[in-house]
Amino acid sequence: MDFGILGPLVVRSADGTEIAVGGPRPRALLTMLLLNAGRVVSLEQLIDWQYGDAPPAGAANAVQAQVSRLRRHLPVEFDAVGYRLAVPAESVDVHRFEALAGEGRRLLASGHPAPAAATLREGLALWRGPALPDLPFGQSQVARLEELRLSALEDLAEAELLLPAGDAQTRGPGGASVAALQELVEAHPLRERLVALLMRALRAAGRQAEALAAFDAARRRLADELGADPSPELTELNLAILRADRPAPRPGVAAPLTSFVGRAAELRLLATGARLTTLVGPGGVGKTRLATEFAAREPGEVCFVDLSPVTDEAGVAPAVLGALGVRESGLQPVGDPADRLAIALADRDLLLVADNCEQVVVAVARLMRRLLGECQGLRVLVTSREALGLTGETLVPLAPLPAPPLPASPGQGAAEAAAYPSVRLFADRAAAVRPGFELTDANAAAVTAICATLDGLPLAIELAAARLRTFPVEEIAARLAADGRFRLLSRGDRTAAARHQTLTAVVGWSWDLLTPDEQEQAARFSIFAGGATLEAAEEICGDVTDLVDKSLVVIDGGRYRMMETIRLYCAAHQPPEVAAEHAAYYLELARRADDHLRGAEQLEWLAALTADHANLMAALRHDPRTGRQMISALAAYWWLSGRRSEAGELAAGLLEEQPGQEEDYVSCVVHAVPRVEPSHWERAAAIIRGARTPFRHPFVVAMFGMLAGPFDSDNHTLLDSEPWTRALNRLGRALLQAMGGDPAGAERELEAVLAAFRTLGERWGVAQGLDGLAMVATWRGQWRRARELRGEALVLLEELGALEECGDILVRRAEALVREGDLKGAADDYRRADELFRKAGQPGRSTLGLGELARLEGRLDEAGALLERALEEAGQGGFVVEGAQARALTALGRLARARGDAPDEARAFHERAVGLARRSPLACDLADAVEGLAGAVPPDDAALLLGVAVALRGTAAVGDPDVARTAEAVRDRPEIFARGAAMSREEALTTLDRIVSD
Template sequence: MQFGVLGPLEVRTATGEPVVVGGPRPRALLVLLLLNAGRTVGLEQLIAGQYDDDPPAGAANAVQVQVSRLRKAVPGIEFTGAGYRLAVDPGDVDALRFERLARDGHRSLAAGDHARAAATLREALGLWRGPALPDLPHGAAMATRLDDLRLDATEDLVEAELALPEGTDVAELRRLTKEHPLRERLRGHLMRALHAGGRPAEALAEFEDVRRLLADDLGTDPSPELAAVHLAILRADQAPARRGPAAQLTSFVGRGAELARLASLRDTRLVTILGPGGIGKTRLAVESAREDACFADLSPVDDPDTVPHAVLAALGVREAGLQAPATDPTRRLAAALGREELRLILDNCEHVVAAVAALARTLLAECPGLRIVATSREPLGLTGETLVPLAPLDDAVRLFADRAAAVRPGWTVTPDNLATVTDLCARLDGLPLAIELAAARLRQFTVDELAARLAEHGPFRLLSRGDRTAAARHRTLRAVVAWSWDLLSAEEQTVARRFSVFTGAVPLAAAEAVCGTTDDVLADLVDRSLIDTDGTRYRMLETIRLFCAERLAESGEPVRARHAAHYLDLALRADPHLRRAEQLEWLAELSVAHDNLMAALRWAVRQDRVTALRLVAALAAYWWLSGRRSQAGEAAAALLTEEVPEGLEEEYVSCVVHAVPRAAPEHWARAHQIMRPRDGELRYPFTAALFGMAVGPWGPPADAEPLLGTDPWNVALGRLGNGLRAVLGGRTAEGEQELREVLAAFRGLGERWGTAQALDWLAEVAGWRGEWGRAHELWAEALELYERLGALEECVDVLCRRAGCAVRQATLDAAAADYRRAAVLSARAGRPDPPAVRLGLAEVARLRGHPDEARALLGTASATEGDLGAEVTRARIRTALGRLAEAGGDPAEARRQHREAVDAARASPMRAELAGAVEGLAGTALPADPERAALLLGAAVALRGTALTGDPDVARVAATASDLLGPDAFAAAYARGAAMPPDRALTTLDGG
């Protein structure tokens, strides 16, 4: 609640609704409690405040009755045994808040910070609505005390205003001196104000008037202080001393490089510290100043013509104190400075930048000893000006810790909260003001709560409280940005709000196209520190972008549609180049634009389904090649409805594929129907690759050639699918030859993804046959190509296959290293803990003799329904569990697991994977039926199209069966199984 006693008693709720407190005695009682908010007021004091020196009998009971009535309107009145206490914050009572502000203003005045003092004292005096404590009939002493404090604060305010360029109100001063004719300090202020206004005769007359009053009424002379003002006027020496930078209340953190640069520029005539609001320009200028510096704050100047007057005031120059007859203030400044060696700090120049530039040009030309340091949000634009642009603070975390410890003693950055603090500072763009405002909120929140609220509500709502004595434009983050916004022209504001649709840095062409502007306007916004550039790309700090985005929402301009159309055009232009030798350059271009592409997609999903569908299809190759395909899943799933827009069938199929595993069966059925042969080539050839990989095994459907057309990349893609189907379908020799030719085709195009695909599977076949050196050479080249593309998920696949080969080579350390690296890359790609990695590490653990570790890893490996190759994953898990059961001496469990592995693998079209499950099943035939074991091992060769060389489990089963049967019988049974056609080999699984 809010309470007012500086005038008639006023009580309001937190939402501003008035609360009626009836009866004069309850009102008087409430006033007494409010003047002691949070402290206990004794019963005797309450009675005295009600009845003065003549309380009636039963006054104590009467007070208790009044308290009971009062509690109905004002909660929080507590009885403590020694009296009553109103549990409210003293800051909610205007009289107590006035006293605190008056003290703060007096301290600022004593420190020489006249602007802060004036702002604070105006706020304090603005709380008065009338005479103090009119509802406390016996509170004359307390009312008199408050009136005296009010008068003291008024005198302090006048003194502060006299030191500022705008001065004070002489008429108001005359009124005050008439009300308080013997207040010598007020009279001195009036004399100084009259003299500063060019009315010295009236100032001297005021002194004579007060001298007569003091002699007649009190029989005394004016005080030494008033006499000194009189003498200074007589000597035309009333001007205050030259103003230096104000003493700072907080430590200075960071900016070591910038301080060193300013030190190196000590003798440079004009230096401008440049940057957006709140980045610390003023503080850096103050910290770099020496004893010879004069500080002129131009923020209160609202008329460009008065800039020279503000500098005159900072220098302590008054017209009467100069011999030069010139009346032009710039000429007076030049005359006053002459050849003096001086460093002049002109702070906050951006709103009067043209006037400051004109003044600086004249003074620098006529005053050879003058050096100017300006702080501004845009350059002065003078020849010879040296700019010191400020970037976001590097030591943002240290600044946060320093300011946080000031409001919450003992708080420090720890390993547990470092990541949160770092992220919070990054969200605030490293702006010192924003970080200080955020740190101050630790009085209310923990750092985790602060970060959560920042993410939920944004910076402007959270950082809405600042130093109440600061200039209004520096009290909140919104005010800082609004100050810059208000200085823009209408055209600049239009471009700035349109630019807010961008996320991250964008090239000039994008900014011009989406914002409908030219590089000249963008250059103006760069000069005004609303936009930053590295010479090729443009960006906004996030805090500024959010402010401009609010202005865009208010305008209702359809800029987001233009933004989405621009990035759709970029995606469509890039798509064919991603299948050519120039794919790295275009991948880099799209990667730089990634955040904007995704922002365009998110908006289009909500507002423009056609654009969203086209974006998904056009970006499919980019997402796949750069390892980002999982990022499109949610958006793609949201676009799947019962209706397939006419002419956007391919786009729909692309959404189905990207939505795995979210896509429902009916969407897959429509996708299959769309992908059947039809007239015309695919507009998005990569859609066929994605669809083929989704429906398996890998590559486009066997009948997709008419869709792929005659484009060389499309043809190579079709042949890649044919080769993979042959390899994984048991026709290894045929598939290997096809892959060799595919490799040559992709190499000829200079296309890296298809080249790496062919290399990877050629390496896999070489590894099956035990051609270790060739396999690792091919995998090394494939990895290098995928890494250059940034295709993390493909890198994971290659590493897992290479690790499996290393297991067969018995180089378990190398295998484990590849599996661990694959886990790291998969997590970076947004797919943590891939089953293949856990399966592989479980195999390594089992072969090292650590069955418990292997079993634990298998327990966390699972196949997600709808994932590509889910049946294969389930089969591999069962095979691994079966081999653990064999090692543990449980043949029945081993048979069950291997049988289930075979059943799972038979659900997949990949016979090479079925071969692995069959090899596991072969071990369960021992020792009872070694001939069947040999036959199953041979059947696995028939299914895969080649023997699996080096596998320790296959070698163990083969050796045992050979020992039991004899070498010749084993060889005959093995050859009989290997000679079977693949379909015939399948019947051996059922005992045929």
């Protein structure tokens, strides 16, 4: 077997099949065992690394349970003091890395740089991301491994600097490592060995001035942050560079006027030694700047030719001749320009950079094919918006600089923002325009918004930075957000080419190079929000291959996309009929996907719909009829993916019943909660009762039942139309049976329902069945079973992305943890649930639980504020509103008693709770309220009410600390309790009425 922990945990069998490990706790446990492969890890250490300084009471049992699950697939052995994973250390990437790093350092110290470099590269290639991400409390181990990784990177750079020039198995000396070293120094500015390596690499590349600047920057940092001077070794290296002769100026390549930001990976790709390399990308992405930077670092002869002024194919060869300095003699032309070029370059080792070739790409291709065939020492670097299309051409696609996502993360500061090269580029150019400008926590949000809005497009970012002469950075961000990018970015460097002076000119240059058919395709493609699949692109636009070739459209993870800047430009030319075609396509996609969301393929189809979410929302807004149809077709998608709230306002605006759209009307009603009037609920219920054909989208009926509650209907047309709806109908009846006083019978039915959903492979239904069984297990005090059932349900719902459902499960698990006595674990679950509810647009659903916890822990003022808020929020609880309000009132009654309020005041809360719970369709709601009242009445009545609660619920609900306190007070009255528990529902209600009226 093979194991990886240098990145997310991965376990592979001997045949390479990946083995699933499970949730966060088992993954953390396995990570700890792998760190100590073949060695015993004590139980105490396993608990410390899993839970930190505050492990829960059952931590040891939890670890033992996790080990049991791991043993199904892995050789975990028990020792007297702990556990050992019986696998060889070399099967774990971290141990292989440590061995290779040590061997690489030994080879380097013994004077063998080539094998040292190969060994170190092999070790570093094992890293797939941050170390030990699955180990929550392993910070010391993470720090140790990251230090080893950094040391190995330093050793690798050292080895590469010692290699002779032209070693084919390495990156070569000096300049080839500069970009990587610059990034490392930026990340670790106080590490002097890295600074020294960067200085040596820059010197080897003939960039002495930059090497001296690197030393000066390091000296200032050491003084400012540590109050220290550079080491003698670093100072001596600086003096050695100062004594060296300055390099001669490089002809043919313009000296850059600005700093170079990012593109380290692309520079490495250009340095591979290919004879023909083409940098392709949209206008303004930085092709010329990258080509100039690479050419400046080239140690040999370079010729740089700008072909942007050339519009006639016949002018390409003469332009290259002119850049080479080859002149005609006499009064007559001397032969064909291409012939003269071939002669001039025949015996020269030269890098020819041909910039801006898109408008004469065919002529450039012909010329380069001839020259490369006849001139053995020639290498060519081309920049263009499309490839030359020659055999042997190496393409380096240039994307925009990585930009932060929108919206910006809450509280994002300067350090986090500066991790993005686009942000660093803006800050650099802004400082040139407005001296003293710095990226700070105060302006980081505005800067990240600018870079994200401009797609990370370097030229657009530079144009935006230039506007700091006129506007503050926040104003620039606001104007760009209002889609004023083309108007705002209308001024640039007046010495630049016309096509680079404004954002409109940048995109217009690419547009004008398209044929009429390509322009129509680009205009049609602009209808897509967030990109499109190949199928969708071909349906709406036809063959988009030419748009991809010309960098108007890019392929990103299997999807076809336009940068937003290009899309907005093309949208101005969009044919009027495209919006209707787009809406029709995505309505059909939503309908097709809905059939797969109730089976084993639901994850794949949820992912497909999520990828096209922006397009689906655009189609929904196309016209009212399509909007109502989309609301129905996407009902399952919105619910399962936790996006139901996104449709609410739109659905409320479409609440109009149209002939033939009755199902769509019902869907709008259930999605418009809580904005919908009672008359709409009544009409929706009537449509469901009277339906004579199955709904096209069964999840609409499911949502109505979940939100409106049980309703009297024997309409088998809807409830038994297909396997999923039959299973759902049984689930609803089983849950009502459990909460209506027959948990034992419900448990048997829930097991059968769970089996039906498992057969279908439908995760949401399985999760509901598991949660129902967990509810019954919690009442019985089967804590471990309840945790395992809800744990599996959470895993399934997290796979779906159902945030709201995950929050509900966490709230119910927290309630069970309170009964179990784990208040800290309950608080963690409540807080996590609250975060999920807020993300799903449903805040407040954890308030009651957090208020109860505050009361149990003695924080009575905090509890009062939370419980009052919970009572107010309970009024928005749909068909369970009475039960939710009753629970809040019961909690307020218990709080009144804890504060020492008058007994009558506490009892009043409980009697109000009982009155509301009497109207709930769920017997368990009334049982809970009755148990609350039992704590506020005389002992005989208290004992009787505790029995009545058991009769109503159909079982005792163990573990409630408040009920346990009441039961302890009346334990000498078992016969009274037994009399209440033996009552029928009618007798129980009569008894309850008598006690309340006394």
